Amino acid sequence: MAEPATKLRIDKWLWQARFFKTRSLAAKVVSSGLRVNGQSIAKPAFSVGLGDVLTFSQGRDVRVIKVLALGTRRGPAPEAQALYEDLDPPAPRAPEPQTPRFEGGGRPTKRDRRQLDRQRDRLE
Numbered sequence: 001m002a003e004p005a006t007k008l009r010i011d012k013w014l015w016q017a018r019f020f021k022t023r024s025l026a027a028k029v030v031s032s033g034l035r036v037n038g039q040s041i042a043k044p045a046f047s048v049g050l051g052d053v054l055t056f057s058q059g060r061d062v063r064v065i066k067v068l069a070l071g072t073r074r075g076p077a078p079e080a081q082a083l084y085e086d087l088d089p090p091a092p093r094a095p096e097p098q099t100p101r102f103e104g105g106g107r108p109t110k111r112d113r114r115q116l117d118r119q120r121d122r123l124e
Contacts, residue, residue: 007047008070010036010054016071018080019058029056053087061090 008016014026027044034041035055036048048054054065064087071083104112 005070007049009044010034010041010046010048011044013048013067013070013083014054014056016074016080017065017083018074018077019056019063019065029058033057060093062088063090064088 011023011026011030014020014029015023020026020029030044030046031042033056036046036052038053038055048067048070050067050070052067054063054067056063056065066085066087067083068085069083071080074080101116108116
């Protein structure tokens, strides 16, 4: 019987663990700067193994992940979450302030638009 793999391409692992929607997006993040055990990696073909710690940016967050298992497929979310341990979970973000909206009926008049513009300028 075939022995299970001990290493897997980092872009494929990030995709299987559902950090990125496509493998090409995972490859772009790896190319733009990702750290494995503190060492900067620039190639998506870098092999990752059990116990490696990955540090990368995902949106506005910086993720620190420890590899617990290598997947065989891109399965459902619970299966993907079993592949890693989140060492530094992202903090919940404060909701962004809502921009003023026209609350009158119908289309705003020129005067209403000017008032909305003044309110928006005060928020910025």
